[in-house]
Amino acid sequence: MTKHCRQHALASAILASLIASTAALPAIAQPTGQDPAPAPARDAPTLDAVIVTVERREQDLQKYAGTAQAISADDIRALGINNELRNIQAMVPGLSMANQEGNLEIFIRGVGSSNNTELGDPGAAPHINGAYIARPRGLGGLFYDVERVEINKGPQGTLRGRNALAGSLNIITKRPNLDAFEGYVQAEGGNRGHQGGEFALNMPLGGWAAIRVAGYTVEKDSPFENAGQARNLDPAGIQDEHGARISFLYEPDEKLSVFAMADMGREGGTGYPGANIFTAARAGYLPDDVDLRKIVYRGAQGKLDSRTWSAQTSVSYDFGPVTLEYNGSYRDVDYQQTNAQSEGILWPDRNLDPLSASNPGGVDYDNYSTQYWMTKSQSYTHELRLSSDDDQRLRWTTGAFHFNEDQQVGYLSLVDKGRWYSGTEFTMPKVNGRSTAVFADATFDINDRLRLKGGLRYTEEQKSRYGIGGNWALGLPGIGGDFSTRLGTEGFAPSFTNRPNFDVSNITSQADMARFLLEGIRSHGRNDTILQQIGDVAKGGDFGCLDRPDIGGDTIDCPYESWVQVSGIPAQQFGRSKFNFTDWRTGLEYDLSDDHLLYGLVSSGHKAGGFNDTFDPEDIPETFKPESIVAYELGSKQSFQLFDRTSTFNLSAFYYDYRDQVFQDLAVIATNPSTGEATGYALVNRNVGKSAVYGLEAESVLRLPRNFMLSVNALWMDSEIKQGTVADVRSQNFDAGGATSLIDLSGNELPLASKVTFNVRLQHTMELPFGTLDWQLLAAYRSAFYLTQYNNRDIEYVRNDPDTGTLVPDRTEGAALAGFPDRQRGETTVNAGIGLTSLDGHWRIEAWGNNLLDNDVSQKALVGSGINVRFLNDPRSYGLRLRYQF
Structure with a gap:
């Protein structure tokens, strides 16, 4: 049987910011070119505004008609979320982030994408300083000397454009300060051999220009343990990272602003870790019964070498009635990885002795079957925007956007000691993706309290690919x-x-x-x-x-x-697809009072379509259309006085109509010419799904007496797959020629979509004779969720009936005993941080603890025939940090 199947394959980060006098106070995100002012150490009667750019304009988050969160670098760092960008999900209900083979996968409210091949695209759009990132490999290497992170929930088709189906994540770096020579030096250390350093230096040039230089380094041992007898192998997950950035800001007057930035990063170590639980489940052990971090490694040493560099520029000029702005970026990714291979995880009484004639149940440590990955990407974006003055009754923005990405891709999965079949190779020397769009967005003041919003974006997308893909097959x-x-x-x-x-x-x-x-x-x-x-x-x-x-x-x-023969080589791969679509939004804003905003919004978003692999050189590859969502949202944002201090309470209700949803299916690519029986299968992407997502989200920030502040954010959400019948890849029956049953996913929940998530954060500041002490505690709960669309459903195996030539039932197995449990139980994550700032504000020492309960949470599962790989959260980490600011 020919098996033509490619599985879709850590982001790590350090956060940096200027010293805050009190980590208990929310960060003030300042306009471009300014640093945040020191937060007062004593009680304040008002809650400082958080300025964000979620609508491509700077605005108070409380005045934004939508659901978004802005997390300051100070708060992230204080809670120990400093070397794993994905750990910010503990602070953002509805956000799921996982890392597979260097790709940071972002899901928001159950919507996202796990397709990390050259034909895939993210479902939630990542950005840095507003510049779109097409290939989110090495994204964690950008996460230092950061101002804040903005997460916008819901489709952003008109505002953020490409692949913002679920929303967007925008990393805002620190910009140069025109007025002060300043900087910081930071050193930190923690458990798992964690040691790192970071610095930034800001140099003004005559009051009209400035340069900022920043860099970081971090080393950290793996969160996994080699539990086998091949002790010469280091586990996956060892980190060795370095990065540097230089920024330039030129503002000779109030009209012209020029910003430019270049950065580079390198990630080494042993690659991104996963835990295959298939054999443990077959032996009767559920993930909750065993230690998922004890892996039986064998064969090749895992190795990662990822290098990125990028540049971006933003030039704007205020003509008075209108402002013209150009934004451009370039990003180069060179990613190479040899996967660390294993015989799954350790379970009680497992036989770990080497395989031999006298020990047939042992482990073959001399098995070098593994996967090799290569991704090279060169992408650039251009955007030209023209916008009106913010004081106009009709405030509008219009412009054009162009994106281009060239990729060179390699994937090789080898079977050591193979017979008849020795590997699968996909090598694509030419892959191109393009997107061009024109857009317009406007807000009109009907009167002093009522505003009408609307936007439109037209997009043309195309992709092409040339190369080879298929099996190395030897009959020896x-x-x-x-x-x-x-x-x-x-x-x-x-x-x-x-x-x-x-x-x-x-x-x-x-x-x-x-x-x-x-x-x-x-x-x-x-x-x-x-x-x-x-x-x-x-x-x-x-x-x-x-x-x-x-x-x-x-x-x-x-x-x-x-x-004896060479029975197969990879086939010619080619493909091309072209789609166009229109995104739109419309809504109303009404100021019930100066401190209470009501809004209603309907918006749409799309994720790029594409094509599948070539199976027959005579046929054009099957294409799949863009996915689409239309989202309906009603919300209220209110500021009020409590204990003579300003607090906030925000509430929103939403509904998503998710159409043309892509699920992976199996296509028959080979048959027995005598019987017509299927003998070869391949994974394909098809628009067979339709889903609904709806929920309520509430957020409140309460400023309490004696310098306490309490933040609560909660989300209740339900999701349902309305239609979607696909081949159940769990059921591939190789004893019956690879026959696979169909499964109707209707009624199932979307993967990664917990019904309840919430977090509570308590912060406090106190003045001491020798400085300012602050601490904060974060508790985040996430209810149970499924890791795949199969939702732990029983597996129906089928076989070919020789008399009728059709598939007939063979047997039924429960998902767990068949090796495919996919439910993650609910867990609570607790983070804590405490810091002391000297009286002169120059020195600060911090202690942090992340995932203090040390819960193991599966953030993603990769499921296929004989495969159930879990990608886990970061285990308990803690450490100390010393920072000097000048």
Whole structure:
């Protein structure tokens, strides 16, 4: 049987900010070019405004008609969320973030995307300083010397454009200060060998320009443990990261502003960790019964080498009635990873002794089957905007946007000691994606209290791809089915885009096929046999026959039988798709009073469509349309006086109509010519889904006496898949030729969509004779959720009926015992931080604790035949930080 299947494959970060006199007070996000003023240490009668740019204009968050959160770098750092960008989800109900093979996957209110191949796109749009990031690899390397993070919930099709189906996440870095020579130096250390440093230096140039330089470094041991006997292997998850950034701001007067920034980052270590629980579940152990961080590693050492650099610029000029602004960015990603491979997790009484004739149930530590990843991306964006003065009755913005991304992609999954089948390769030297849009958005004051909002955006998207994809298939078996081919052992490296040829349209002979496979190897592994076995075939000769203990020993029949062959090479891959769509929004805002805003909003968003792999060179690849959401939201934002201090209470209700939802399905790509029985399958993306999401979200900030502040944010949400019938990949029955049953997902919940999430944060500040002491405590609860669309449903296995040629029921298994439990129970996360700032404001020492209860939470699952890989949260971490600001 031919199996043509590619699984879709940490973001780490350090947060930096200027010293706050009191971490208990909310950060004041200042306009461009200004640093936040020191927060007063004593009680204040008012709650400082939080300025955000969620609508592409600076505005008070309490005046924004929508649901968004702005989290200051001071608060994030104080709570120990400093080396994992994804850990901010503890502060944002409805936000889920996970990391797989370096891609940061963002889901907001159950909407997002896990397709990380070159054909995939994020479902929630990431940005840095408003510049769109197409390939969110290495995103954590941008997360230092930060002003704040903005999370906008709900589709942002008109405002943020490309792939903002679920919303957007925007990282705002610190901008240069025109008025002061200043900076900071920071050192920190913690458990798991955590050690890091950070600095920033701001240099004004004559009062009209300034330069800011910042950098960071961090090293940290893995959160996983090598529980097997291959002790020479380090577990996945070891971090070794470095980054630097330089920013320039030029403002000679109130009309002209020029901002430019360049940064670079490098991530090393042992790659991004996952835990395959399939065999443990088959042995009767649920994820809650075992330690998911004890992994039985074998074979190749996991290794990560990811390098990024980017540049962006923003130029604006105020002509008086209108302002013209240009924003441009460029981002280069070079990502390489060798996956750390394992035989799953440890469970009680598991046999960990090496595999041998006397111990057939042991672990084969000499198995180098693994996956290799390469992603290179060069992307740029251009946006030109023209906007009216903010004092006009009709405030409008219009403009044009263009995005282009070129990628070179490599993926190779090898089966060491293979027979008949030795790997799957997808190498694409040419992948291109483009998006062009024009947009307009406006707000009109009907009277002093009532405002009408509206926006429109027209987008054209296109994608193309050229390369190869499919199986390396060799027919070199030994007697009795023993293994006879070794591939990928220590020292192996794939060629990927360094192949001399990607045209396989005329490759049919054994010699050409053997040559093509060998061209895919940049360096052979120490114990590989493939060169000796097919090297002469590539020259027109015979197969070489080896008989070694590590490939069977005394089971190889030399010379080979005449039917031995190179039975498959990757097929030609090409594809092209082109779509256009229109996003819109309309709404009303009404000021019930100066401190109470009511609003209603209807908005839409899309995620890019695309095409699938090529299975038949004669056929055009199957395409899938863009996904779409129309969201309805009603909300109230109110400020009020409590204990003679200003507090807030915000409430919103929302409903999403989610259409053309893409689910992965299986396509039959090969059949038995005699019986018509399906013998080959491949994963495809299809618009077969339709879902509904609805809920209530409430947020309140209460300023209490004696410098206490209490923040509460809660979300109740329900989701339901209304339609979607797909092949159940859990049920692939290889004893029956790979036959797979269909499953109707209707009635299931969306993955990662908890019904209840909330967090409570208590902050306090007190003045001491030698400085200011502040502390805060965050408790975040998230109810149970499913990790896949299957929702723990039973698995119906099928087989081919030889009499009728149709699929008939074979057996039924519960999801857990079949190896596919996918429910994560509800958990509470507790973070805490305490800091002391010296009287002169120059020195600050902080202690933090993150995930103090040390709960293991699965943030994502990768499910396929024989695979149930969990990607986990960060375990308990704690440490100290010393900071000097000048």
